[in-house]
Amino acid sequence: MKTRRSANYSTQQGRLILEYLVSLGDKHVTVNQIVQHFRKQKILIGQTTIYRHLEKLYNSGVIRRYALNEGSACYQYVRDNKVCQEHFHLKCEICGELIHLECDLLDEIQKHVYKKHSFRINALKTVFYGTCDRCLKNN
Amino acid sequence: MKTRRSANYSTQQGRLILEYLVSLGDKHVTVNQIVQHFRKQKILIGQTTIYRHLEKLYNSGVIRRYALNEGSACYQYVRDNKVCQEHFHLKCEICGELIHLECDLLDEIQKHVYKKHSFRINALKTVFYGTCDRCLKNN
DNA sequence: TTGCGTGCAAAGGTTTTGCATGGCA
DNA sequence: TGCCATGCAAAACCTTTGCACGCAA
Numbered sequence: 662m663k664t665r666r667s668a669n670y671s672t673q674q675g676r677l678i679l680e681y682l683v684s685l686g687d688k689h690v691t692v693n694q695i696v697q698h699f700r701k702q703k704i705l706i707g708q709t710t711i712y713r714h715l716e717k718l719y720n721s722g723v724i725r726r727y728a729l730n731e732g733s734a735c736y737q738y739v740r741d742n743k744v745c746q747e748h749f750h751l752k753c754e755i756c757g758e759l760i761h762l763e764c765d766l767l768d769e770i771q772k773h774v775y776k777k778h779s780f781r782i783n784a785l786k787t788v789f790y791g792t793c794d795r796c797l798k799n800n
Numbered sequence: 801m802k803t804r805r806s807a808n809y810s811t812q813q814g815r816l817i818l819e820y821l822v823s824l825g826d827k828h829v830t831v832n833q834i835v836q837h838f839r840k841q842k843i844l845i846g847q848t849t850i851y852r853h854l855e856k857l858y859n860s861g862v863i864r865r866y867a868l869n870e871g872s873a874c875y876q877y878v879r880d881n882k883v884c885q886e887h888f889h890l891k892c893e894i895c896g897e898l899i900h901l902e903c904d905l906l907d908e909i910q911k912h913v914y915k916k917h918s919f920r921i922n923a924l925k926t927v928f929y930g931t932c933d934r935c936l937k938n939n
Numbered sequence: 940t941t942g943c944g945t946g947c948a949a950a951g952g953t954t955t956t957g958c959a960t961g962g963c964a
Numbered sequence: 965t966g967c968c969a970t971g972c973a974a975a976a977c978c979t980t981t982g983c984a985c986g987c988a989a
Contacts, residue, residue, distance in 0.1 A: 670963050670968060692953080707971040712954065733953055751919050760919065766912050773905055779933035780890050780899065790925040794918035809943060809988050831978080846946040851979065872978055 669717075674706050678714045682724055682738040687761060689727060689735040727788070735759075749784050753793035760793065808856075813845050817853045821863060821877040826898055828866060828876040866891065866927060888923055892932035899932065 681698060682690070690698075692711055699706045715736055718724040727735040727750070749767050751760040771782050820837060821829070829837075831850055838845045854875055857863040866874040876898070888906055890899040910921050 672963075672969060674970075705971085708953095709955080709972080710970055713969080751913070751917070751921075753919075754922065754925070760917075762913070762917060762919075764912075764917070766909065770905065770909060773903075774890070774901070774928070774930075778890070778899075778901060778903070779936070780892075780901075780928075780930055781936060782890075782928050782930040783893065787928045787930070788926070789913070789919075789921050791913075791919055791921040797918070797920060811944060811988075813945070844946085848947080848980085849945055852944080 674710050675714055677704065677706065678711060679718065679723070679738075682718075682736065685738060687737065689737045689759065691733045691735055693733065695736075749787055749789060751789045751791060751793070753796055754790050755792055755796040758793055758795075762789075813849050814853055816843065816845065817850060818857065818862070818877075821857075821875065824877060825879070826876065828864075828874040828898070830872045830874055832872065834875075864889075864925070864927075888926060888928060890928045890930060890932070892935055893929050894931055894935040897932055897934075901928075 677699070678695070681695065692708065692715065695711050696706075696708050715724065715726075719726050719736070723739060725737045725739055727737070749762045749764075751762050752758070753760070767784070771784065774780050774782055816838070817834065820834065831847065831854065834850050835845075835847050854863065854865075858865050858875070862878055864876045864878055866876070888901045888903075890901050891897070892899070906923065910923070913919050913921055
């Protein structure tokens with residue numbers, strides 16, 4: 662019985678892409694931003710290749726994927742398989758800014774909703790929509 | 801000084817679209833499903849028109865929009881214009897069920913995030929993703 | 940009569956697929 | 965040497981825009 666599929670060769674493109682994602686730390690990038698990044702560096706990596714590597718990395722849990730309400734998906738390296746499970750994101754509906762929310766209250770929310778409502782929240786995929794500080798002031 | 805934009809005429813297309821969304825209750829649909837629905841009924845409504853109505857309904861809070869991880873957006877009617885302002889929604893990533901979460905915790909969350917993080921959460925547009933009771937047990 | 944609403948076609952943007960070639964094991 | 969990986973181009977999707985005509989107010 663073969664384990665089948667995906668020998669997963671180590672290639673320069675694959676290494677560079679992962680390296681770049683790691684270097685970004687907590688930041689999210691879109692496919693297009695990755696393309697631009699390598700274009701600036703004069704490193705040629707086809708966008709198809711980028712899509713395919715992101716797909717693999719995503720499936721194996723190395724990176725996370727967010728579906729923003731408009732436009733394209735965002736990817737982010739998983740620094741430490743545990744840490745990032747525990748924060749949410751706020752997205753401003755006006756300026757579009759994405760804010761990382763590190764806060765103990767959210768732990769409580771997750772526990773509460775699990776215990777009282779039998780629902781296990783996936784913090785990675787959950788995004789709070791609303792209005793950010795700056796936009797509140799400007800209105 | 802004009803209030804400008806959008807007289808919001810009442811048109812047959814607009815009525816039919818809203819009526820259809822209402823008839824679906826809690827269920828959500830994609831734009832494509834709406835197009836198909838009217839096509840089957842031999843009712844001609846251009847997809848552009850559907851997009852424009854959904855946009856308006858979404859902006860005025862009459863319907864909710866979800867960004868699914870793959871593919872296109874989903875829309876759902878907000879059953880009761882007041883009630884749903886005051887609670888969050890949980891959406892199961894596995895079976896797709898949408899759960900209305902009535903819980904005092906919500907108030908706390910909103911207040912906390914506003915006071916400590918200067919962000920005003922829009923409960924209407926915020927959806928918690930995760931796994932529901934039933935699907936937890938089945939796995 | 941005014942100007943928003945509608946449909947069609949085309950454009951825009953993101954992601955996927957087909958195929959010949961290149962490169963890792 | 966056998967296959968997977970890569971790049972390019974094209975296709976496939978989803979959504980938005982431009983424009984002429986229709987229709988509600």
